[in-house]
Amino acid sequence: MSHAVSPLAPQTYPDMPAIAGVRLTTAEAGIRYKGRTDVLYVALDEGTQVAGVFTRSRCPSAPVDWCRENLSGGAARALVVNSGNANAFTGLKGRDAVRLTAEIAAEAAGCRPGEVFLASTGVIGEPLDATKFRGVLADCAGRARPEGWQDAARAIMTTDTFPKVATRRVRLGDAEVVINGIAKGAGMIAPDMATMLSFVFTDAAIAAPVLQELLTSGTEKSFNCVTVDGDTSTSDTLLLFATGKAGGPAISRADDPALEPFRAALNDLLIELAQLVARDGEGARKLLTVEVTGAESDRSAHRIAMSIANSPLVKTAAAGEDANWGRVVMAVGKAGEPADRDRLAISFGDVRVAVQGARDPDYSEAAASAVMKKDEITVKVDIGLGDGTARVWTCDLTKAYVEINGDYRS
């Protein structure tokens, strides 16, 4: 199954610098796909700290359970990610497969299994044959090198049409540090965690509890603000690794003022990765940014924005380049949040189409249609009740989404 690259893919990819203490490589383990890489192996130097955010699904995958359990140790030495099989809803076999994979990787990396972090993406419900990792991971450990970030992003793709990478360089105290992130995700994307999978690495020296605070709060305005189809994966995993190789004492307090530039750069990178996921939404032809203002609270604004972003009727209207603001009203109404029909104002881009509960007196179908023909459309809704704001991203709903998901397993 191959699909044309999303028209919303970035025109250029950033050069991804090396990160001291991180070496990576990919392999073909033949888990499901033929003729493409399906394993990512990342070696992390001793002393690497780790934090994670996971799916809120009540039926998480075996690798998610594994990562959650081992996160308390705060230390990581290896990351193994495979595509093609999610090892989700595989019962006892799934737990056994996770343990065996960790043991094989630990032997290759020379560490404890509890220092190995795992993620799997692909079909749910099929047992994963972890014996396929034997040999492959030992070979990976020998080959791992500081370069190859795009290849890494490519190895973890499923229905993605382009690899997703982002990088930032920022000062942390006396040191200049680097943050690199990769992500995959195209469908089954919804909060809360909208990631599917994303892995972020830095050479900054930051203790695990501080990393966790940074990651949890950064997720709120990034991966938890993106949706493709409202469906939440069993496997969503976002991990942040800090090797500390940039030098300097480890930041041990989340309120350390020296951390602020790093926090801003990390948040920015997380937003970029989340947007890349929306840009590669299955069948996507348009990127929709939904901005809600004037809600009773930020939380209320977020719920209204998500109601709009998840509405099949809003998303099909976007696919049809139809400035159908009536459906936006519908989506506001069904959110269940405080709203007063007669105070609503709605714009597509800079064209206000509705105000005070009715069509804008100056409404121009031609101007609104011109906005809808663009690749990127901002839907702005002012609720007119308070100061709450939110911004989320999604894509349109096209026939290609149905096509991709109607024959995923076949």
Next chain:
Amino acid sequence: MSHAVSPLAPQTYPDMPAIAGVRLTTAEAGIRYKGRTDVLYVALDEGTQVAGVFTRSRCPSAPVDWCRENLSGGAARALVVNSGNANAFTGLKGRDAVRLTAEIAAEAAGCRPGEVFLASTGVIGEPLDATKFRGVLADCAGRARPEGWQDAARAIMTTDTFPKVATRRVRLGDAEVVINGIAKGAGMIAPDMATMLSFVFTDAAIAAPVLQELLTSGTEKSFNCVTVDGDTSTSDTLLLFATGKAGGPAISRADDPALEPFRAALNDLLIELAQLVARDGEGARKLLTVEVTGAESDRSAHRIAMSIANSPLVKTAAAGEDANWGRVVMAVGKAGEPADRDRLAISFGDVRVAVQGARDPDYSEAAASAVMKKDEITVKVDIGLGDGTARVWTCDLTKAYVEINGDYRS
């Protein structure tokens, strides 16, 4: 815009008997469509009692506001329904249009405007020119007759591909009474109220407060258990009218034992109408019945069932005839309700595909695929925690849904 009749449409339509005290007719007011009826007028004899259930949208249409206000009177003499324009999000103009329509109808029916009930369905946000009803409704009042139920159901269609009617005959005390119902709805269908529009009539003598109790509780297991796309209309309206012409004293208490057969027949009719809506879901090729058992409560079971029924990935899998139970697990997981992955059991029809958190040891892809090829598929999920059950209906998600909704306004 015309679409082929849904393959899930009933093979035959019931003969709809006359109901004493109810006369109806249709007309072409030219509101939006050309060459088809777009107005339903129903004359109700003096003494008719009425109850209603409406959309829970925070941005309801002007007709919904009107009906809610006038329901407290409990008395109805006329119903006017138009298709083509929902008169929703039309601000002050919408309120004026509703008032003018009611005044025109009241003059035609010889009653007060507050005894006129109104519903509109179609495009949102376009002002409705109520002056088009002048002449039309007076003419309708002269032509109304006891027959023509299918024509009535046809006049209120929008993207529906077939008219929806149902009838029951049942004893109520000494009398034999009739219940007739019509419905429309194909998209923007979700609880709570999944109706779009439905109108039910009986010649039983039942006081308005009792009617209201019957309707509210009957809705829970019928219209609130059907979803097409998870989008809730601003206009959903379900009205129940009782003329009392079948004779006998009016039932004045909801716990009157004589009422039980009537309640059962009404509930059955409401379920039939709700199913007809799912059968005509936009682009539908398959009717999905989702049955959840073993949840912690009925309420929890309902939420899980709705999470499955609203999942784009479950619905596209059904369209692709793919027994993708992994997506059912995903939808259970994202419902946020108590669930234990390792106790889940899932069947498609009578074929159990998963048990105790993993693929059924006896799983047969061929048997599961055979089920998926059918027009009607039951998805059964046992949560394994308690006694809570729920049953809801939906349809598959096809390219035709995207097509229909990608060019609705154009």
